[in-house]
Amino acid sequence: MPKKLFALLLAALMVCGAALALADGIAVTDMHGREITLDAPATRIVALTPSDCEILCAIGGGDALVGRGKYCDYPESVTELPVVQSGAETNIEEILALEPQIVLMSDMSQTEEQAKLLEQNGVKVVISDANDIAGVYTAIRMIGTLMAKNDEAEALIADMQATFDEIAAKSEKSDKTIYFEVSPLQWGLWTAGSGTFMDELATMCGVTNAFADISGWQSISEEQVIERNPDYIVSIAGMGDTAVEEILGRDGWGDISAVKNGSVYNADSNAISRPGPRLKDAAIELYDFVNGVEAEEAPAAEAAPAEEPRKTCPQCGAPVSDDALFCNKCGAQL
Numbered sequence: 001m002p003k004k005l006f007a008l009l010l011a012a013l014m015v016c017g018a019a020l021a022l023a024d025g026i027a028v029t030d031m032h033g034r035e036i037t038l039d040a041p042a043t044r045i046v047a048l049t050p051s052d053c054e055i056l057c058a059i060g061g062g063d064a065l066v067g068r069g070k071y072c073d074y075p076e077s078v079t080e081l082p083v084v085q086s087g088a089e090t091n092i093e094e095i096l097a098l099e100p101q102i103v104l105m106s107d108m109s110q111t112e113e114q115a116k117l118l119e120q121n122g123v124k125v126v127i128s129d130a131n132d133i134a135g136v137y138t139a140i141r142m143i144g145t146l147m148a149k150n151d152e153a154e155a156l157i158a159d160m161q162a163t164f165d166e167i168a169a170k171s172e173k174s175d176k177t178i179y180f181e182v183s184p185l186q187w188g189l190w191t192a193g194s195g196t197f198m199d200e201l202a203t204m205c206g207v208t209n210a211f212a213d214i215s216g217w218q219s220i221s222e223e224q225v226i227e228r229n230p231d232y233i234v235s236i237a238g239m240g241d242t243a244v245e246e247i248l249g250r251d252g253w254g255d256i257s258a259v260k261n262g263s264v265y266n267a268d269s270n271a272i273s274r275p276g277p278r279l280k281d282a283a284i285e286l287y288d289f290v291n292g293v294e295a296e297e298a299p300a301a302e303a304a305p306a307e308e309p310r311k312t313c314p315q316c317g318a319p320v321s322d323d324a325l326f327c328n329k330c331g332a333q334l
Contacts, residue, residue, distance in 0.1 A: 051276035171206035
């Protein structure tokens with residue numbers, strides 16, 4: 001074989017080898033348009049944001065977590081992991097000590113300077129920034145790609161969308177309005193406007209967001225709430241059992257339709273405020289509140305039927321529903 005032809009073949013093989021190596025690697029674009037590449041699926045991750053932590057576990061990637069932000073508390077299995085400070089109190093050295101390949105963070109909680117410091121120390125930073133349901137799906141696919149769990153990510157999205165479609169199909173459109181209290185009066189009222197997943201949940205359940213004319217998450221006044229006179233009020237400020245009582249007793253709020261009719265609800269603040277898999281549960285919870293759905297009581301004269309054995313997770317033994325795709329406790333694929 002002539003030397004020139006041999007050299008050309010060798011060069012071609014080298015190019016093909018490089019292409020194969022690239023094909024075997026992983027490349028994602030995070031939600032700030034930043035390109036992140038990995039040679040292989042991530043195996044050591046620190047999640048600073050609760051929603052990213054929940055997504056990671058929901059697609060069966062919980063084993064890759066080596067640390068979590070202080071507000072990452074679901075599923076319960078993650079509470080056994082080391083906690084690192086997040087937000088303004090983020091400790092870079094604390095994170096680096098866990099030797100992560102990737103840190104998942106939100107631009108709402110973290111700063112650009114913190115991201116740069118991590119990257120300067122060889123850690124890949126992936127930023128999520130989901131405000132609506134489409135953004136949640138983008139985050140799920142992004143994290144699925146990092147973990148080489150694309151099929152699991154698509155299955156999770158399909159499961160969420162099926163629930164959303166079911167709720168939308170059975171909800172009758174009404175002219176009633178709903179006000180989401182994201183931050184309580186004592187800290188300054190905030191609410192969700194258009195372009196947010198809460199606004200989408202309201203539409204899904206057949207009601208209109210009382211603040212649909214504002215965009216994103218906004219500070220509002222008491223006077224604005226009173227003037228808009230919502231038919232429903234949902235507190236997601238995490239104030240516990242006293243939230244409803246406090247809202248019902250506010251000065252000047254007595255003539256609001258929701259207050260007069262007692263249509264004030266203290267929602268599961270984590271499920272409805274985190275842009276992650278549990279928005280499905282939040283949608284069901286909101287639908288039940290708006291439609292006044294209550295658990296039906298069994299007739300007193302009839303004995304309760306014997307409980308059938310429940311399906312359990314093969315990894316951790318936790319009970320799971322028959323149609324569940326992943327274990328809610330440990331995140332294992334079923």
